[in-house]
Amino acid sequence: MDSSHACARWPASAPRKPTEYLLRKNTDQLSPAMVYRLTVKGFDLKDVQDMLAISDLYSTKKIMSRIVGKSIRTIQRQGNKQPAHLNSQQSAIAFQYAKVLEHATHVFGTQKLAEEWLGRSCRYLDGEVPLDVIDNPVGFMVLADYLERIEFGVYQ
Known part of the structure; x- marks a missing residue:
């Protein structure tokens, strides 16, 4: 994807959501099945790096290593040899x-x-830090549920 194409989709004045970096589309335009298919196809490493770069927390906590299960150095070496592409499991994470x-x-x-919330221990998670449970599918579901509870004021 060339940068002129990206600018046409997202004007400089409109900030992109984290998922839009990965999916290259507004999530409102995609069904859950379409999101699934894009995840199975795999995301480009560059898109994941761009998504992580918008977050001070994500860019400083070695989240890329957590996502791909490899060291940053290994990722960089592989990226130099070929256009880096995540597999479906890495893309899901x-x-x-x-x-x-x-x-x-x-x-x-x-x-x-x-x-700030993602980086602090949480009583609801028995002292775990939300950031540390995201890459586990069950942890992700627990966080999504807890965020809904907070949103609707039904939490402990």
Whole structure:
């Protein structure tokens, strides 16, 4: 995707949601089945890096290594040999990180507050840090449920 194409889709004045970096579309335009198919196809490494770069928390906590299950150095070496592309499992984890950041930003009102919450231990998670449970499918579901509870004021 060339940069002129990206600019046509997202004007500079309209900030993109984390999931839009990965899907290359507004999520309102995609059905859950379409999101699934894009995840199975796999995301480009560059799109994942761009999504992580919008978050101070994500860009400083080695989230890329968590997503791909490899060191940053290995990822960089592979990226130099060929256009790097994540597999479906890695893409699903990247999507989980994007989705949680997006949902937490909506719930807390700003990305800064969302990131503060994501980086602190949480009593609801028995002292676990939300950021540390996102890459597990069950942890992701627990976070999504808890964020909904906070959003609707039904939490402990």
